[in-house]
Amino acid sequence: MIPELGHFALIVALFIGLALAVLPIAGAARDDAAWMGFARPAAQAQFVFVAIGFFCLMASFVNNDFSVINVASNSNSRLPLEYRIAASWGSHEGSMLLWVFMLCGWACAVSLLSKRLPLAMVARVLGVMGFISVGFLLFVLLTSNPFDRLLPPAMDGRDLNPLLQDPGMVFHPPLLYMGYVGFAVAFSFAVAALLAGRFDAAWARWSRPWTTAAWAFLTLGIALGSWWAYYELGWGGWWFWDPVENASFMPWLAGTALIHSLAVAEKRGAFKAWTVLLAIAAFSLSLLGTFLVRSGVLTSVHAFATDPTRGSFILIFLAIVIGGSLTLFGWRAGSVGFAGRFDRISRESLLLGNNVLLVAATGAVMLGTLYPLALDALGLGKISVGAPYFEAVFVPLMAPVVLLMGVGPLARWKQAPVGELAARLKWPALASVVAAVVLPLAAGRFSAMVAFGLLLAAWVFTTSVVVVLQRARGGSDQLLKQSRSFWGMVLAHVGVGVFIVGVTMVRGYETERDVKVSTGDTVVVSGWRFTFKGAQEVQGPNYVAARGIVEMQREGGGEVTVLHPEKRVYKVQGMPMTEAAIDSGWLGDRYVSLGEMLDDKTWTLRVYVKPFVDWIWGGCFLMALGGLLALADRRYRVDVKAMKTEPTPATASAVPPVEQVAT
Amino acid sequence: MKARLFVPLALFLLLAVLLAVGLTLKPREVPSPFIGKPAPAFSLAQLKTGQPAFDPAQMRGQVWVLNVWASWCAPCREEHPLLVEAARQKQVTIVGLNYKDDPRNAEEWLRKLGDPYQAIAVDRDGKVGIDYGVYGVPETFVVDREGIIRKKHIGPLTPEVWNQDVLPLIQKLKG
Amino acid sequence: MTAMKRWLLMLALAAAATTHAAEAPNVAADPALEARVNALSAELRCLVCQNQTIADSHADLAVDLKNQVRDQLKAGRSERQVIDYMTQRYGDFVLYRPPFKATTLLLWLGPALLLLVGGLLFWRSLKNSQSAAPAAAVADADARRAEQLLAADDTPR
Numbered sequence: 001m002i003p004e005l006g007h008f009a010l011i012v013a014l015f016i017g018l019a020l021a022v023l024p025i026a027g028a029a030r031d032d033a034a035w036m037g038f039a040r041p042a043a044q045a046q047f048v049f050v051a052i053g054f055f056c057l058m059a060s061f062v063n064n065d066f067s068v069i070n071v072a073s074n075s076n077s078r079l080p081l082e083y084r085i086a087a088s089w090g091s092h093e094g095s096m097l098l099w100v101f102m103l104c105g106w107a108c109a110v111s112l113l114s115k116r117l118p119l120a121m122v123a124r125v126l127g128v129m130g131f132i133s134v135g136f137l138l139f140v141l142l143t144s145n146p147f148d149r150l151l152p153p154a155m156d157g158r159d160l161n162p163l164l165q166d167p168g169m170v171f172h173p174p175l176l177y178m179g180y181v182g183f184a185v186a187f188s189f190a191v192a193a194l195l196a197g198r199f200d201a202a203w204a205r206w207s208r209p210w211t212t213a214a215w216a217f218l219t220l221g222i223a224l225g226s227w228w229a230y231y232e233l234g235w236g237g238w239w240f241w242d243p244v245e246n247a248s249f250m251p252w253l254a255g256t257a258l259i260h261s262l263a264v265a266e267k268r269g270a271f272k273a274w275t276v277l278l279a280i281a282a283f284s285l286s287l288l289g290t291f292l293v294r295s296g297v298l299t300s301v302h303a304f305a306t307d308p309t310r311g312s313f314i315l316i317f318l319a320i321v322i323g324g325s326l327t328l329f330g331w332r333a334g335s336v337g338f339a340g341r342f343d344r345i346s347r348e349s350l351l352l353g354n355n356v357l358l359v360a361a362t363g364a365v366m367l368g369t370l371y372p373l374a375l376d377a378l379g380l381g382k383i384s385v386g387a388p389y390f391e392a393v394f395v396p397l398m399a400p401v402v403l404l405m406g407v408g409p410l411a412r413w414k415q416a417p418v419g420e421l422a423a424r425l426k427w428p429a430l431a432s433v434v435a436a437v438v439l440p441l442a443a444g445r446f447s448a449m450v451a452f453g454l455l456l457a458a459w460v461f462t463t464s465v466v467v468v469l470q471r472a473r474g475g476s477d478q479l480l481k482q483s484r485s486f487w488g489m490v491l492a493h494v495g496v497g498v499f500i501v502g503v504t505m506v507r508g509y510e511t512e513r514d515v516k517v518s519t520g521d522t523v524v525v526s527g528w529r530f531t532f533k534g535a536q537e538v539q540g541p542n543y544v545a546a547r548g549i550v551e552m553q554r555e556g557g558g559e560v561t562v563l564h565p566e567k568r569v570y571k572v573q574g575m576p577m578t579e580a581a582i583d584s585g586w587l588g589d590r591y592v593s594l595g596e597m598l599d600d601k602t603w604t605l606r607v608y609v610k611p612f613v614d615w616i617w618g619g620c621f622l623m624a625l626g627g628l629l630a631l632a633d634r635r636y637r638v639d640v641k642a643m644k645t646e647p648t649p650a651t652a653s654a655v656p657p658v659e660q661v662a663t
Numbered sequence: 664m665k666a667r668l669f670v671p672l673a674l675f676l677l678l679a680v681l682l683a684v685g686l687t688l689k690p691r692e693v694p695s696p697f698i699g700k701p702a703p704a705f706s707l708a709q710l711k712t713g714q715p716a717f718d719p720a721q722m723r724g725q726v727w728v729l730n731v732w733a734s735w736c737a738p739c740r741e742e743h744p745l746l747v748e749a750a751r752q753k754q755v756t757i758v759g760l761n762y763k764d765d766p767r768n769a770e771e772w773l774r775k776l777g778d779p780y781q782a783i784a785v786d787r788d789g790k791v792g793i794d795y796g797v798y799g800v801p802e803t804f805v806v807d808r809e810g811i812i813r814k815k816h817i818g819p820l821t822p823e824v825w826n827q828d829v830l831p832l833i834q835k836l837k838g
Numbered sequence: 839m840t841a842m843k844r845w846l847l848m849l850a851l852a853a854a855a856t857t858h859a860a861e862a863p864n865v866a867a868d869p870a871l872e873a874r875v876n877a878l879s880a881e882l883r884c885l886v887c888q889n890q891t892i893a894d895s896h897a898d899l900a901v902d903l904k905n906q907v908r909d910q911l912k913a914g915r916s917e918r919q920v921i922d923y924m925t926q927r928y929g930d931f932v933l934y935r936p937p938f939k940a941t942t943l944l945l946w947l948g949p950a951l952l953l954l955v956g957g958l959l960f961w962r963s964l965k966n967s968q969s970a971a972p973a974a975a976v977a978d979a980d981a982r983r984a985e986q987l988l989a990a991d992d993t994p995r
Contacts, residue, residue: 019854048961091815105929200980200984200986201988233894235894237894240889241890243889248760268988269984269988270967273668277671280671284675288678291682295682295686296686296690297686297687297688297690298683298687298690299690299691299888299889300888300889301887301888301889301890303888308687309684311686312686313677313684315682317684318679318682319679321677322675322679323675323676325668325670325674326669326671326672327672329668329671329672330668330669330672331668332667333668334665341967341968343968343969344964344968348872349964349967350955350969352960352963352964353960354954354955356956356959356960357953357956359952359956360949360952360953360956361949363948363952364948364949364952365948367944367945367948367949367952368945370678371936371942371944371945372690373681373685373688373690374681375941376685376688376690377681377684377685377688380931380941381694381929381941382693382694382929382930382931383930383931383933383936383937383941383942384883384930384931384932384933384934384936385934385936385945386883386891386934386935387880387883387934388935389934389935389936389945392935393949396949397949397953409731442781512874513861514864514865514866515863515865516862516863516864516865517858517862518862520860521860521861521862522860523860523861523862523863524861532862595865604865605862693885693929693931693932694931695929696925696926696929697927714923718850725867755926763898788902789898789899789902790906793902793903793906793927794927795927796927796928796929798885798886798899798928799886799899825887
């Protein structure tokens with residue numbers, strides 16, 4: 001019953017979506033308030049029905065309903081509850097439903113939090129989102145129905161892939177999709193503006209918080225995925241430039257360019273056409289990613305089982321949505337209007353430079369990801385493009401971005417006198433160079449790569465200090481009055497610096513030992529002593545494991561930490577898995593992985609010491625936190641009192657009182 | 664209406680065409696760099712005791728097929744009847760390369776399913792397989808009279824592939 | 839305790855001490871060679887996997903190829919020669935660092951080209967932003983209101 005209920009709810013959601021896609025936009029064109037007024041309730045109703053569908057699927061998993069094919073293929077009665085829940089998005093069908101759930105969730109949020117926007121704009125935005133939802137609901141219902149029945153029902157399920165039986169699976173897909181799919185809002189705002197033919201600065205202001213929110217969630221989603229790979233896969237790798245990873249990274253790069261571009265569009269009215277194009281691009285890249293992951297066009301460890309029919313469907317949908325929006329862009333972007341004036345050296349020009357570099361980086365990642373496909377399609381042979389390529393091209397493109405990141409916040413809008421900038425950047429530049437030379441030597445070994453990385457990180461930190469000090473010139477009162485938007489920016493930029501430190505230090509100073517240990521043997525790595533105390537057999541809920549006991553202590557003595565690396569075999573799929581044991585600290589991780597059993601008392605053991613590795617994800621977390629802080633800026637708050645006293649304005653004159661426009 | 668505003672659309676359409684073509688390709692198949700090149704030399708003991716070591720040079724002057732197989736390989740089981748039949752009809756000489764297998768299992772397998780092979784070279788550690796660019800089983804090579812590899816088929820042979828691609832090629836090579 | 843017994847006791851203790859506090863030997867016979875093997879393996883594709891290097895994969899073929907790499911490096915071949923060995927047998931597909939040849943020219947030069955194009959657009963944008971009048975037509979009332987709003991927004995710093 002429940003699966004049928006869920007299936008039916010999705011069909012209802014589809015029809016609501018169809019109405020949502022058509023009526024409000026037509027209403028906006030005809031200035032028909034009734035049709036436009038339909039948008040908000042429709043978006044909310046659609047979300048309710050999609051949610052019903054989504055939770056029906058989840059219920060089927062929780063209740064071990066093996067008469068549903070999806071549950072039988074991806075779950076098992078012995079699977080712990082949290083993973084039965086996560087398994088609802090562990091397959092192509094389930095994750096597609098999660099996609100739609102997120103999309104409709106965002107649309108519902110827009111409908112609830114957009115009281116200050118003109119009705120015509122809201123109608124168009126929700127209409128576009130409705131259109132997108134129709135495409136995906138059709139895709140789910142026609143090609144990827146998660147509610148298909150298996151009759152007679154299976155006795156038990158095939159279990160969730162052991163690699164996915166992890167807290168990472170509970171959080172990573174939802175966060176990632178929140179971000180990924182969230183760019184649909186920015187996209188819809190852009191298309192709505194193109195449809196209306198108006199691009200006042202208010203459009204950028206309304207679009208900004210939604211875009212920043214999606215960006216922050218995407219940052220968290222990607223970071224979590226990376227951290228998960230690090231502790232799950234057993235050898236400490238955290239980014240592989242795999243096509244599916246790139247598929248989520250490209251929207252992030254475009255999204256970063258977009259949030260910066262929106263700042264200029266909001267403040268100065270410049271770059272509007274460019275910003276609209278970026279908004280279309282960011283979501284298009286999300287859609288492209290969805291296609292790449294599910295069509296079988298590229299090989300990836302993350303790819304779902306592939307089916308050319310599904311690939312064709314998504315491609316056609318892609319062509320309609322992206323092709324349609326780009327056609328609209330070509331047709332209407334000419335009327336975008338007044339572009340602000342700015343000097344060669346100004347905050348605008350620096351942000352434009354930042355955008356150019358980020359877009360080039362996005363292009364480079366796309367080039368590397370799709371090039372093998374292009375060569376193969378042209379019959380020019382088969383190649384592989386992997387990490388060596390991406391690292392070679394990505395770093396040179398991003399280094400200037402980091403340098404600009406230090407200068408931008410210090411530059412004035414419209415005109416930034418070079419002398420003034422140079423004066424302010426003198427001591428950060430000096431401090432960075434000193435840090436780049438001294439710190440690697442202090443860490444034990446000088447390396448040009450480490451020096452360069454630390455130069456960039458130090459640049460970020462020192463320029464951030466200068467930016468804050470500059471605002472504090474008027475005393476601590478002035479500093480306290482700075483907007484959350486300002487602090488969000490500082491925090492996010494500092495996060496980038498922290499990230500760079502993490503990557504640089506791990507790459508430069510990571511040590512590894514691969515040893516044969518018998519009970520009682522020790523191995524010393526980078527000042528840490530590890531003693532192997534044997535392995536015991538342990539029963540898990542749905543696996544059996546050999547659990548190693550490793551005592552860890554600093555060479556000079558001190559507290560002993562016991563680590564338990566495991567080698568598990570999951571009973572249903574018979575798949576072996578390594579669970580590394582990690583001791584995390586602010587200054588690094590000690591990472592121990594159990595290898596092969598050579599005989600009764602002897603195992604191979606891999607021990608790593610990874611300095612500053614958690615700064616990688618810590619930095620990403622700070623970036624996301626900065627984004628969320630900027631979101632909470634007073635200027636974006638819905639002022640309920642003001643709403644009640646004024647009738648909804650049809651123009652952009654209802655700008656809330658602003659105390660300090662700092663950024 | 665400026666033309667350059669349509670550049671993004673044009674670029675996207677190019678991308679869409681590329682992706683559409685991509686849907687028809689097989690991204691995991693590795694093409695062989697040996698087509699048109701001499702079959703690498705080797706000398707391996709044969710499966711059946713008492714036979715001399717096998718060397719591809721022995722096959723000079725004939726068109727022949729090298730079939731890489733193993734008893735632990737399920738798809739090999741699917742294509743085997745085709746090979747047995749082809750050998751029975753004397754369509755072409757088939758030589759087997761027993762890849763990373765246990766000779767006793769291999770013999771048992773052939774006893775049960777039939778033996779189409781004129782000779783069976785035993786590649787226990789897979790080194791010869793690597794020399795031929797083998798990355799999975801089964802794989803089949805067509806070699807001409809001068810010892811040049813003319814075709815490599817990856818995966819089990821099907822009647823369609825055999826009748827439409829392989830057999831005509833063999834007949835052409837035979838002259 | 840007699841001298842003999844004392845001596846035997848010390849021997850036994852010494853033996854016990856060594857068996858319980860042994861420094862674990864490396865799995866690899868030659869860690870320096872192994873480091874080279876791993877570095878090279880990280881650039882080679884596991885052909886039976888879904889996008890993994892032979893350094894990371896435990897698949898049979900991956901292990902075989904990694905052993906080949908080790909044997910060849912041990913025999914004194916250079917990294918270049920081992921890569922050639924692999925590409926002769928499996929084609930360019932086996933390399934994760936694409937070779938620099940006619941067909942990959944666009945791949946390797948692409949990012950620089952993108953930057954160039956971006957730079958040109960940037961330059962043009964800067965030039966336009968210095969020009970006197972805005973290009974597109976905007977309704978007069980809107981333009982005036984826009985100026986007012988922008989003036990209110992513009993904070994000198």
